[in-house]
Amino acid sequence: xxxxxxxxxxxxxxxxxxxxxxxxxxxxxxxxxxxxxxxxxxxxxxxxxxxxxxxxxxxxxxxxxxxxxxxxxxxxxxxxxxxxxxxxxxxxxxxxxxxxxxxxxxxxxxxxxxxxxxxxxxxxxxxxxxxxxxxxxxxxxxxxxxxxxxxxxxxxxxxxxxxxxxxxxxxxxxxxxxxxxxxxxxxxxxxxxxxxxxxxxxxxxxxxxxxxxxxxxxxxxxxxxxxxxxxxxxxxxxxxxxxxxxxxxxxxxxxxxxxxxxxxxxxxxxxxxxxxxxxxxxxxxxxxxxxxxxxxxxxxxxxxxxxxxxxxxxxxxxxxxxxxxxxxxxxxxxxxxxxxxxxxxxxxxxxxxxxxxxxxxxxxxxxxxxxxxxxxxxxx
Numbered sequence: 001x002x003x004x005x006x007x008x009x010x011x012x013x014x015x016x017x018x019x020x021x022x023x024x025x026x027x028x029x030x031x032x033x034x035x036x037x038x039x040x041x042x043x044x045x046x047x048x049x050x051x052x053x054x055x056x057x058x059x060x061x062x063x064x065x066x067x068x069x070x071x072x073x074x075x076x077x078x079x080x081x082x083x084x085x086x087x088x089x090x091x092x093x094x095x096x097x098x099x100x101x102x103x104x105x106x107x108x109x110x111x112x113x114x115x116x117x118x119x120x121x122x123x124x125x126x127x128x129x130x131x132x133x134x135x136x137x138x139x140x141x142x143x144x145x146x147x148x149x150x151x152x153x154x155x156x157x158x159x160x161x162x163x164x165x166x167x168x169x170x171x172x173x174x175x176x177x178x179x180x181x182x183x184x185x186x187x188x189x190x191x192x193x194x195x196x197x198x199x200x201x202x203x204x205x206x207x208x209x210x211x212x213x214x215x216x217x218x219x220x221x222x223x224x225x226x227x228x229x230x231x232x233x234x235x236x237x238x239x240x241x242x243x244x245x246x247x248x249x250x251x252x253x254x255x256x257x258x259x260x261x262x263x264x265x266x267x268x269x270x271x272x273x274x275x276x277x278x279x280x281x282x283x284x285x286x287x288x289x290x291x292x293x294x295x296x297x298x299x300x301x302x303x304x305x306x307x308x309x310x311x312x313x314x315x316x317x318x319x320x321x322x323x324x325x326x327x328x329x330x331x332x333x334x335x336x337x338x339x340x341x342x343x344x345x346x347x348x349x350x351x352x353x354x355x356x357x358x359x360x361x362x363x364x365x366x367x368x369x370x371x372x373x374x375x376x377x378x379x380x
Contacts, residue, residue, distance in 0.1 A: 002318045002363050006356045007185035008261060009250070016249035023245075028208075031248035038255050039176075039191055042159070043166035048197045051204050052243040056155045056177035056190035060088040062206060062241075063151055063173045063192075066199065069094040073122040078108040079326040079343035081127045085153055086327045094122065098328045103342040104286045104302070105129060106350070110138035112342075117142075123149035126171070130298030132288055133162040136170050149173075158184050159262060161293035169193055178247070183261055183295055183357070184254045186247035202236075210238030264357040265296035268364055272299055272353065275368040281305070281380040282371070283349075298323065302349040305378065310351055312374040318367055321352045 020026055032052055040047040053059050061084075069075060069092035076097045077085050089096045099116045101108050106129040113124055124143050126134055143150045150171030154160070158176055160167040168174030178189040194200050204213045212235050243251075276282055283302040288294050303309060310320045326343045327333055354367055374380075 002354050002359070002367060003356070004319045004321050004352055004354050005181035006358045007180060007182070008257070008357050009185065012253045012257075013250045016253050017246055020245045020249045026245050028242045028248075029245045031245035031252065032243045033248075035243070035248040035251040035255070036191070038252060042255060042258070043169060045166060045169055045193070046197075049169075049193050049195065049200060051192050051200050051207070052248070053190045053192060053203075053207050054241045054243055055179065055188055056153075056175050057084040057088075058207070058239075058241045059175035059190045059192045060084050060153065061091065062203060063175070064088045064092040064094070066202060066206065067123065067149060067172075069122060072120060074118060074120045075122060076113055076116045076124045077327060078125075078127050079328050079340040080106045080129060080324050080346065081125070081153065081327055082155065082324050083327070083330065085125055085127070086330065086333050089125070090333060095120070096327070096333055097121070098326075098333075098340060100340040100342045101129075101346065103345045104283070105132060105134075106300075106343075106346055107132065107134035108139070109135060110142045113139060114142060117146060117148070121146070121148055123151055125151045125153060127153045128157040128160055128167050130285070130300060131157045131160050131295030132285075133157065133160050133167040133292050133294070136162050136167075140170060151175075155190075156182070156297035157295050158182075159258060159293070160295045163291045169195075171195070173199070178251060178254075183265070183297060184251065184258050186243070186251045186254065189243050189247045189251065205235050206238045207241045208238060209240055210234035210236045261357040262295055264359075265355060268355055268359055269296050269299055271364055272355075272368070276301070276371065279372070279375055279380075281375060296355065299353050299355040300350050301353060302346065303351070304349065305380075306349050306351050308378075309371070309374055312377070313353075313367075313370055316370045316373070318354065318370050320354070322347070322350055323352055 036052050037047045040050040071093045073094040074097045075089045075094050078101050079098050080101050097116050100112045152168045152171045152174040154168030154174050155177035157167045174193040176191045178186040201213045313320050
């Protein structure tokens with residue numbers, strides 16, 4: 001079976017992990033700090049605005065907590081978003097408000113967000129679908145004029161750019177994922193950006209037991225010459241949700257390879273577009289604007305026979321999927337009555353085809369041939 005997602009891990013990552021083992025320390029240490037710095041610098045950003053965590057989902061919940069979302073607040077989230085965003089909002093006690101998305105890009109727009117805003121709105125939580133940045137300037141203008149927070153779920157968008165600036169660094173906070181299905185994979189892990197460096201200090205403390213960010217006592221006996229050298233204090237309640245040096249070491253290697261990974265994904269994307277453009281029954285992803293750079297996390301098509309195509313692909317050894325199940329259709333969120341006709345249109349027609357840097361030319365050819373064979377078998 002050809003998978004939709006697959007990480008690329010090899011001898012370089014294994015050697016980096018072996019070095020961590022040999023060091024005798026596998027907790028959060030130098031490797032994590034190096035990864036945080038290198039990730040920030042790869043986005044042409046200041047490392048003081050970044051800190052790592054054990055998952056993007058933890059980052060989502062942490063942001064909702066840090067900004068104090070609660071009863072009486074409303075947070076606007078695009079219908080086509082990962083379930084963890086909705087869960088983070090609901091868990092905070094705030095009201096999850098679903099906005100519609102463009103039916104082809106599956107990104108929210110300022111025009112679709114604005115009708116959802118009320119006097120109780122605290123924030124808009126954006127998603128860059130498939131790694132393609134949403135049209136940020138109008139959204140930022142809308143939110144800034146109303147004094148609203150802007151949060152960016154950039155889980156799928158490492159090195160995605162909007163007018164030359166990294167997606168995830170435009171709002172008050174952004175977060176990225178490095179889980180087993182992501183382009184840059186550390187097994188599990190996430191990165192957080194805050195426009196205010198003081199928020200980064202707070203985040204580090206919340207993510208590590210509430211200990212002061214620059215804890216100097218209570219660590220080991222190196223300070224044993226001082227009175228009560230073993231004592232430490234906490235600044236606030238905190239969880240333990242940090243990255244470790246095993247993941248950090250893998251991340252440093254993956255970061256060096258990221259441009260290569262994305263270049264291969266661009267090749268596959270372009271092949272799909274070239275091979276499918278003559279299929280009238282299949283809509284291809286919209287052309288990416290010149291002012292945007294995509295990580296190419298997804299390649300999605302739309303068709304009236306989506307379910308039948310997915311079954312045919314599976315029966316012929318090719319996995320496919322649909323990301324993301326729209327939040328308005330998740331009963332737990334209580335949003336079933338939300339009117340999002342564009343998201344509903346996309347939900348009935350969208351299919352994600354395999355796209356990862358591990359695909360060989362033969363794999364890509366097989367996906368292409370199988371899609372075309374389906375069309376021929378249906379007389380499409």
